[in-house]
Amino acid sequence: MASTTDSAPAPCKVVLAKNVANRLLAEVDEGVKTLEKPPHLVGFLANNDPAALMYAQWTDKTCQENGFRYSLRQIERDDIEEAILAANADPEVDGIIVYYPIFNNRQDQYLQQIVDVSKDVEGLSHRYIFNMYQNVRFLDPATKRQKSILPCTPLAVVKILEYLNIYNTILPHGNRLFGHTICVVNRSEVVGRPLAALLANDGACVYSVDITGVQKFTRGEGLNKRTHEVHDMEGWTIKDAAPLCDVVITGVPGESYKFDTSLLREGAVCVNFSSEKNFGPEVKQKASIFVPSIGKVTIVVLQRNLLRLIQNKRLDDVKPAAATERPGTLEADS
Structure with a gap:
């Protein structure tokens, strides 16, 4: 019989994001090992939001720790459109993330649409958003080779x-x-x-x-x-x-x-x-x-999305993101 001085166990379990992130990182590592070179993610920061800067710094740190390249480009907001278009055309850039809000109006939505679908690591372009709301999991439903990207957060x-x-x-x-x-x-x-x-x-x-x-x-x-x-x-x-x-x-x-x-x-x-x-x-x-x-989970999901973009562009049967798609998860085949 427990003594009256024994306290009951706490009713709430606090789960830290790093515990979830560590499990996902192990899967991401398997995907990176199948690549010929480190995936290159470019981040565009055109605002003064401290939270956005912190997110960018976390992304940089996590990328360095896990075999990714990350380049943060801090620019004036009037230059953001041309910067995105240049990154779209740059073969050395595998993925693009833009830290919003920038203009905090419909112009931000426009910027989301001009990021190339093949480099939209955030899944914010119209094609991905349409698929998400319509519950379509692939860019090519007939062959099911190219998985649709889901927004990171x-x-x-x-x-x-x-x-x-x-x-x-x-x-x-x-x-x-x-x-x-x-x-x-x-x-x-x-x-x-x-x-x-x-x-x-x-x-x-x-x-x-x-x-x-x-x-x-x-x-x-x-x-x-x-x-x-x-x-x-x-x-x-x-x-x-x-x-x-x-x-x-x-x-x-x-x-x-x-x-x-x-x-x-x-x-x-x-x-x-x-x-x-x-x-x-x-x-x-x-x-x-x-x-x-x-x-910390959002940043790992960002890396998983980047792996999937690379997978979508490959024409052979190597699937560097396959290790991140455990059976029964949201992105797995139905």
């Missing part, structure tokens, strides 16, 4: 949920989030909306929360639709959505924002992808699992 969240076994591998591929209700607090076009779509396409009921309201992403009752549909939840706020969810994912880029822990379902899984701390320390009293940041 949403895919990093997916890899974390796979690591946490939120994806149910007993269920058929493509349905493995069936039965989960997930709240995503952020509906940006770069991260929040794509993430809601990816999770819904894999079977979850997703409540997407933004300052403008709540939307529900779902493949319909009994997953009877091939791809997700979106419904506006009239009159709903986060207070209506969050208590229904067994997974809560936040990405609000404001220092003052804190998720209201009183809304949290007991034992929920909480993931923060913002550079800010969206959850206070009290989250550990209600959550079963808490992932406080995902940056």
Whole structure:
């Protein structure tokens, strides 16, 4: 019999991004070994965002540690268009990442579209975004040789949920989030909306929360639709959505924002992808699992995407990214 002085085990397990990243890095290493030369990633920084600079520095460090070349090009924003076009035409550049926001308007969307599809390591060009929302996994559906690229941060969240076994591998591929209700607090076009779509396409009921309201992403009752549909939840706020969810994912880029822990379902899984701390320390009293940041996973996903771009361009049967596609994962063949 335990003494009265024994304390109960902590209810919450804190999972650090590096634990997930290390597993993925082992897979990336296998892909790099099949290449004739190190993959070359070029990053364009045309803003004064400290978070973007930190992300670029992390990327540089991780690339050096894992056999990649990384070149950071800091330029004026008025020169960014020509710089991207030059990198598109440069045979020494394998992948391009642009750190947004730059103009913080539709011009940023234009810049996303001019990055060559064969070098778009972020998966933000129209072809990739269309495929993602339509639940199309290949650029060439008939032959299934060229895999579509998924946006880095949403895919990093997916890899974390796979690591946490939120994806149910007993269920058929493509349905493995069936039965989960997930709240995503952020509906940006770069991260929040794509993430809601990816999770819904894999079977979850997703409540997407933004300052403008709540939307529900779902493949319909009994997953009877091939791809997700979106419904506006009239009159709903986060207070209506969050208590229904067994997974809560936040990405609000404001220092003052804190998720209201009183809304949290007991034992929920909480993931923060913002550079800010969206959850206070009290989250550990209600959550079963808490992932406080995902940056290190995002950088590894970036490298995986670069390997896939190289694979897509090769005409032989060597597949340097094959080691990163474990059976049953989001990118594996259905």
